[in-house]
Amino acid sequence: MFSSLIKKGRIGVLSTKKRDDSLSIEHPPLSLLGLPMELLQKVLQNLELRDWLTLALVCRYLQEVVDKYFLYNNVRLLNESSLRLFKKAISRDKKRNLLSLYVHGIEFHKPVKSTQEQTSIAGFGFSSRPDNDSYIALMVEVISLLPNLSCISVLQISPGFCFPEWTSTLKTYAFEHNYYPSIRKLTLSSQQGWSIALRSNLLWPFGLIEELCLVEMIIDSSSLKKPPLLTVSNEEGPLISPLITKNALKMESTVTWSPIKILSLTSCSIANNGSRFLAGYFRDVHTLKLVSMKSHYDVLLSNCFPNLRTLYIDLNSKAFSLYNASEASVINTSNANSNFAYFNSQFVPKFYLNYNHFEEIMDKIPVVDTIVLTNVSFSNVKPVDPEDITNEDHNIVNNNGYVFLKSLQRFGMVQFILLKNYKLHKTRTRDEWSELLKPCFSSTNCVRVKDKDGSVLYSRNEKCYN
Numbered sequence: 001m002f003s004s005l006i007k008k009g010r011i012g013v014l015s016t017k018k019r020d021d022s023l024s025i026e027h028p029p030l031s032l033l034g035l036p037m038e039l040l041q042k043v044l045q046n047l048e049l050r051d052w053l054t055l056a057l058v059c060r061y062l063q064e065v066v067d068k069y070f071l072y073n074n075v076r077l078l079n080e081s082s083l084r085l086f087k088k089a090i091s092r093d094k095k096r097n098l099l100s101l102y103v104h105g106i107e108f109h110k111p112v113k114s115t116q117e118q119t120s121i122a123g124f125g126f127s128s129r130p131d132n133d134s135y136i137a138l139m140v141e142v143i144s145l146l147p148n149l150s151c152i153s154v155l156q157i158s159p160g161f162c163f164p165e166w167t168s169t170l171k172t173y174a175f176e177h178n179y180y181p182s183i184r185k186l187t188l189s190s191q192q193g194w195s196i197a198l199r200s201n202l203l204w205p206f207g208l209i210e211e212l213c214l215v216e217m218i219i220d221s222s223s224l225k226k227p228p229l230l231t232v233s234n235e236e237g238p239l240i241s242p243l244i245t246k247n248a249l250k251m252e253s254t255v256t257w258s259p260i261k262i263l264s265l266t267s268c269s270i271a272n273n274g275s276r277f278l279a280g281y282f283r284d285v286h287t288l289k290l291v292s293m294k295s296h297y298d299v300l301l302s303n304c305f306p307n308l309r310t311l312y313i314d315l316n317s318k319a320f321s322l323y324n325a326s327e328a329s330v331i332n333t334s335n336a337n338s339n340f341a342y343f344n345s346q347f348v349p350k351f352y353l354n355y356n357h358f359e360e361i362m363d364k365i366p367v368v369d370t371i372v373l374t375n376v377s378f379s380n381v382k383p384v385d386p387e388d389i390t391n392e393d394h395n396i397v398n399n400n401g402y403v404f405l406k407s408l409q410r411f412g413m414v415q416f417i418l419l420k421n422y423k424l425h426k427t428r429t430r431d432e433w434s435e436l437l438k439p440c441f442s443s444t445n446c447v448r449v450k451d452k453d454g455s456v457l458y459s460r461n462e463k464c465y466n
Contacts, residue, residue, distance in 0.1 A: 033061060041069055064098075072102035074151075078109045080135050087142050105151035108139060110191070113161050140167050140205050143183075152206065153187040155215075159194055162201040183207065189215035195269060198223040211262035213289075220271035224281040258282065263305075264289035264312075270301060278304035286310065291374070293319040296358040302365055309369045316375035316419060320351045320358070348397050349377045355400035363407060370413040377419045379426070383439050405439035414440055415448045418457075425451065433458040 035043070044066070047055070052070050056063040077083045090100040112135035143149060186209045190196045197218045203209065263285045270278075278301070285305045289312035290298055296319040302311050343353050355362075365371075382393045383402035408414045416437075418425055428436070437447055441460070449458040 033059075037065075040065065044070065067099065068102045072099055074105040074107070075103055076107045076109065080112055080138075083108070083135065083138055083142065087138055087145075090142070090145055100145050101148055103146045104148055105153070106142070106146065106149060107153040107155060110156045110158070111135060111139065111154055111161060113158065114164060136163060136167060143205070149183060151185040151187075152183055153189075154202075155187070155189045156191045157188060157196060157202070158191045159196050161196075162199065163204045165201075165204065167205040183209065185209075185211040185213065187213040187215065188217060190217055208259050210260065211264070212260045213264040213266070214268050215266040216268065218269045218271060219278075220274040221277055223274060224277040259284055261285060262287040262289070264291065265298075265301075266291040267294060269294065270298075275301070275304060279306055283307060288312065290314060291317070293317040295319050296361055299361060299365055302368075308366065310372065311365065311368050311370070312372045312374055314374050315349070315351045316377075320354055343380075343397055346380045348380050352381055352397045352401045352404070355404050356396070359400075359403065359407075362404070367410050369411075370415065371408065371411045372415045372417060374417045375419045376416045377425075378436060381436075383436065402439050405437060408440040409442040409445065411445060413446045413448075415450065418449070418451045421451045421453045421455075428457070430458060434460070 032040070032043070044052070044055070052066045056066045056071075075086065077086055090097065090103075114134050114136050143152065183206050186203070186206050188198070188202060195216050195218050197220055198214060199222065258281055260282060261284055263282060265288075282305055284307065286307055287310040288302055288305055288308055290301070291312070291314045293299070293314060294317075296317075298319065299313060302308060380397075381401045382398050383405055384391050384393050384395075384398040385402055386394075386399040388394060433449060437449070437458075437460075440447060444461065446462055447458070447460040448456060448462070450456055
C-alpha cells in the first residue's frame with residue numbers, strides 16, 4: 001500500500017538512510033550538483049513526481065533537496081490511510097528524521113466525521129473525551145508535529161462535519177513540544193455539490209488565523225456570532241492574542257470579532273442576516289479577495305470592511321456574464337456594433353461586453369489604497385471614449401472598456417493580473433500598454449500589469465506610489 005500511495009502522489013518518500021551532517025562534498029561548478037540552490041530549484045520544479053522520486057535515489061544531497069523543496073513542502077493527504085502513513089513517517093526516529101521540518105503546507109481532503117457519540121450544546125457538537133484513533137485525533141496530532149507549518153487546507157468538507165470541542169486544546173501540544181505552531185493561512189472548502197455554512201467549530205483547532213480562505217461556503221449570522229472563533233477553552237493558551245483578556249472573552253455580546261487580516265471568498269454566499277455582522281466580526285480585515293463571484297452585487301461586500309486597504313476582484317467570474325443566451329446564438333450582421341454573438345466570436349471578454357449593466361454597482365466600490373483586478377483579458381479590446389463617435393473602433397465593448405478603466409483613476413494603486421501567462425497573451429510593447437491603459441491614468445496613481453505567473457509586464461509611477 002505504501003508504494004502505491006507514493007506512485008499516486010499521496011505521500012512523500014521517507015529516507016531510511018542515516019544522515020551524516022558532517023559530510024561535505026565539493027561538486028564541479030558546471031555540474032548539476034554544483035548549481036546554486038536557487039537555480040537548482042528552478043530546474044527541478046519543471047520535473048514531475050516520478051522524476052523527483054527517481055532523482056531522490058541518486059545521492060543523499062539530491063534526496064534532501066527533493067524532500068525539502070518538493071515532496072514535503074506541501075503535503076496532500078487524500079484519505080485516512082495516507083494520513084496514518086504520513087503520521088507514521090514523521091514520527092519515526094525523531095532525532096534523525098527531518099521530514100517534519102520540511103512541511104510548510106498540508107492539505108486534508110474529505111475529512112472523516114467522528115463516530116463517537118456527541119452531546120449537543122447550543123446547537124454545537126460537544127465531546128468530552130477524544131478518540132485517539134479517530135481521523136480528527138490523528139489530524140490534530142499531525143499538525144502538532146509540524147513546527148514549520150504555516151498553511152492548512154481542509155478541503156471537500158461534508159455536511160455535518162465539525163471539530164469536537166476538545167480539539168481547541170491544541171495549546172497542550174504546543175507546550176509539550178516547546179514550540180508555537182505558526183499557522184498563518186487556513187483554507188476551508190465544501191464538498192462538491194454542497195455549500196455548507198461556516199461555523200466556529202470548523203475553526204477550533206487552529207487558534208489565531210491571519211488569512212482565511214473560504215470556497216463554496218455560506219456565511220450567515222450564526223457564522224459570526226457566539227460561540228466565537230476564539231473559544232474560552234483557549235483563553236490562557238499560546239494561541240490567544242495578548243490583546244484579548246480573559247474578561248473580554250467572557251463578556252456577553254451578540255457580536256464578536258476575529259483577528260483575521262486577509263479574507264478570501266471563492267464562490268461564497270452571504271446571507272442577508274449575516275452581512276450586517278461582517279463589519280464588526282471582520283473589523284481587522286485589510287485585504288479582501290472576491291473570486292469566482294456568483295453575483296455582481298457581491299462587490300458591494302467591500303463596503304462591509306471598515307479597515308479595508310486592498311481589494312481583489314475576479315473579472316472572469318460568471319457574475320459578469322449577463323447576456324441573453326438567445327441573443328448570443330445568432331449573429332446580426334446588420335448591427336454588429338451591439339451584437340453579443342459577434343463579439344463572442346471575436347473572443348471578447350464578457351466583462352467589457354456587459355459592463356454597462358453593472359457600471360452603477362462597480363462605482364459603489366469604496367476607494368481603497370490598492371485595487372487588484374485578477375484574471376484580466378484585453379483580447380480585441382481598444383478603449384474608445386463613448387463621445388468619440390467618429391472613431392472607427394467605436395462600439396459597445398470598446399466604450400465599456402474606456403468607461404471602466406476611467407473609473408479606476410480614483411485608486412492610488414491599480415494592478416492587473418492577466419488570465420494567462422505572457423507566452424499565451426498578445427505581446428505588447430511599453431508604448432502599447434500605455435496606450436491601452438491610458439484612461440485609468442491619473443497624475444499620481446501607480447499602474448502595474450502582471451501575467452498569471454507573477455512576471456511584471458508593465459509598470460507606471462512605481463516610485464511615486466512608494
